[in-house]
Amino acid sequence: MSATASRGRPADPGGSRRARGTGTPVPPGLRALRGYRRAWLPRDVAAGVVLTTLLVPQGMAYAELAGLPAITGLYTTITCLLAYAVFGPSRVLVLGPDSSLGPMIAATVLPLVAAGGDPERAVALASVLALVVGVVLVVAGWTGLGFVADLLSKPTMIGYVNGLALTILVGQLPKLLGFSVDADGVVGEAVGFAEGMAQGQVVPAAAAVGLGGVALVLVLQRWWPKVPAVLVMVVLAVAAGAAFDLGERGVDLVGELPRGFPPLTIPSVGWSDLGVLVAGALAIALVSLADTISTASSFARRTGQEVHGGQEMVGIGTANLAAGLFQGFPVSTSASRTAVAERAGARTQLTGVTGAALVLVMIVLLPGLFRDLPQAALAAVVVTASLSLADLPGTVRLWRQRRVEFALSLVAFAGVALLGVLPGVALAVGLSILNVFRRAWHPYETELGRVDGLPGYHDVHSHPEAGRLPGLVLYRFDAPLFFANARTFRDEVTALARAEPAPRWVVVAAEPVTDVDTTAADVLFELDRTLAARGQSLVFAELKDPVRRKIERYGLAGEIGARDFFPTVEAAVEAFRRETGVAWPDAGPPAAAPPPGVPGPRDAPPDADRGSGAQPSVPGT
Structure with a gap:
């Protein structure tokens, strides 16, 4: 079953079947647990260990991309993995903080944070944002509104992610070289970056870590794809931070993370903030759903699974609700982490549970593990993610195959790059709808x-x-x-x-x-x-x-x-x-005129079969 066919018609809206003989819904994770095979356990645990090497650095990096403390990325990772393991229908999808959502979260939350920055308020706003996203997705899953993901056509989605990749890249360049820029938008950040370079604000040690980290990850991913490139880079960066005392050389370090896991927290924000948060949540939910359906469909084809849009929405929505209740922020499916888990032999969501448990053990027992990790290394993680996010081959293919859709992709790209991430989403949706309308307005x-x-x-x-x-x-x-x-x-x-x-x-x-x-x-x-x-x-x-x-x-x-x-x-x-009595030009003399009384179209006798929707005789060639 295709993703499009499954959207909007969840046979089981709650993403679960009902227990035999009762009216109690059984979450997909618990249902899968009944058929779990002992032979799968070693593979799931091993895949979970491998997955953790990505979960920790990416979780921290994407939290900072969203303008939040690095530790919130780990809280988010733990809660969303556990929640999706129970309520998510897919056996292999891995959820977590995502590079495509980070700028959207920042664009929604940071304007509401008080001048000078207030980390606690930013976390509260991001948690409420996650809760609203979760409610939107769960309600959409229960009511069969998964079709809204179709509002983002592939050409406009390509343009959107290319603009997002450029936005992330430009925004991370100063951090990659050890300084910061106070500017908004791609143009402002690019100008600020150039001015910082000209004024000598680059920290050589940070630049060495950041640029070296990007180069190392790209080389390992290109020539040794089985090596955990991000883990290798982070371990070397931590070692360099400790060995060369980079903190004393002007390099910003992650520092010791807060110990332990936060309690269940109901975030509190002002009523005046809800309007902005709801608008941002709708855009995030749309992008998260489109990304998840696309990723789920891709991996489902490999494993022979079916994709149920309604169930996926409930699973992702529940994961967002869980993140919002434990000082987290909105999440989506990660294609890269899902691919890592699959290649490592993951068979079920126990892989994600293993990864969540290991991350939890780390922040409880080893909060100082990344004390000497340079911030430039986290910027390198984000930069390499942005490079993989861009779809330049897809853009070239649009240019070769259909120039109109290439133009739509280019406008979506410019909208994100010049207007901002959230307006870019709205523009991408608007372009997709206008394209449909254009085709119906002037059809062939x-x-x-x-x-x-x-x-x-x-x-x-x-x-x-x-x-x-x-x-x-x-x-x-x-x-x-x-x-x-x-x-x-x-x-x-x-x-x-x-x-x-x-x-x-x-x-x-x-x-x-x-x-x-x-x-x-x-x-x-x-x-x-x-x-x-x-x-x-x-x-x-x-x-x-x-x-x-x-x-x-x-x-x-x-x-x-x-x-x-x-x-x-x-x-x-x-x-x-x-x-x-007219004959075809090549069919000889015209046929004899019909005898009197032979009906024409205005007085022909009724035909019970006319308009019956018979198969067309016009092949449409």
């Missing part, structure tokens, strides 16, 4: 003709040699008829009817017309009257049953004439030939 339309050796009737643009019957126009309109394109349809049919020599019939091959709204019905009524005044007939072929019933309900079928509807294009052509 063509005339059809007969091609020797090919059954049916075919596009004259694809087959210029196609023959046309004198006095007859076969016209196909490849879209539903509604208020936005009804006049386009009317104008094209009117132009065809006014051609010389003027046709007697204009037959609409209506199989692609999946709907007719009331505005379009009024336009058809007016068009039929106009053609009738000129002695011409508007005829429909292959109209689907549901559309035919709507036309009858509008009263249009009776006005046009119930006998002007034919089950197939062939039936309409034969009726025209019987009425007029």
Whole structure:
């Protein structure tokens, strides 16, 4: 089952089946536990150990990317992994802090933080944001609203992530070199970075760690992909920080993390902040859902699993709720961490539980483990993540395959880079909707003709040699008829009817017309009257049953004439030939005129099968 097919129709909205003989829903994680095999345990635990090497540095790095203390990334990692293990339907997906959400969280939370920065307030705002995201996703999962993820088309999503990658990269460059910039937006941060470089604010030791860390990760990922590149870089950075006393050389260090795990906390914020938080949460939920469905579909195809959009939303929503209650922030699925877990042999969510337990042990027993880790090393983690986030091959493919969608991708990229992350999301969604509207507003339309050796009737643009019957126009309109394109349809049919020599019939091959709204019905009524005044007939072929019933309900079928509807294009052509005696140009002399009383389209006897939605005879070539 495709992700799109599963969205919005969760057979089990709560993401769980009901216990046999009771009305109690069973979470997917507990249900999976019943069928757990002992042989899987070593692989799951080993994969969890490997996964932890990514969870810790990325959790801290993405927390700081979101403008929050590094420890909150570890709190978030623990809670979301445990919650998804219980309520998530996928066996292998790994959730956690994500590079694509970090800038969105920062763009929502940081403007609300008091001047000068207040870490406790920032954490409270981020926790409320996670709670709102969780509520949105759970409600969407229960109500079947997973289809909203389709509002981000692939071209606009490519542009969005490319803009996001540039935003992250530019924002992390100062930190990578050991200084900071107080500016907003890509342009402002780029200017601030250049000014800092010119003013000599670069800390050489930090730059060596940051740039060296980026180079090391990229080399290891390229030439030795099985080596945990991020772990190797972080371990070396910690060693360098301790051995060379980098803190005394002007390098910012992570320092000792707070010991222990926070208690259950209900974050408190002002009512005036909720509007901004809800707006940010909606954007984060949309991006998180689209990313999760895409990642889940990719890994499900490898394992033979099905993707249930409603269940995934409930699982991700629950993970966000858990993070928000323990001083965390919004999370999403991580494709990189999921791939690491899969390659390490993960069979179930016990891998994530193992990773969460190891992170918990670290912050309880070893809070000083990363005391000497330079902040520049965390910036290197984020920079390499941003480089992998960008989809330049996808952009090039759009340029080669479809320039219109390339332009949409470019506008989405510019929106994120120039307007900001949250406006960029809104712009990306708006562009996707406008693109759909554009295609329906000006759909493909063509005339059809007969091609020797090919059954049916075919596009004259694809087959210029196609023959046309004198006095007859076969016209196909490849879209539903509604208020936005009804006049386009009317104008094209009117132009065809006014051609010389003027046709007697204009037959609409209506199989692609999946709907007719009331505005379009009024336009058809007016068009039929106009053609009738000129002695011409508007005829429909292959109209689907549901559309035919709507036309009858509008009263249009009776006005046009119930006998002007034919089950197939062939039936309409034969009726025209019987009425007029016209033959195909290459078919010899015209057939004899029909005897008196043989019906034409306006007085043909009713046909019970007309408009039956029969399979079309127009292949659409």
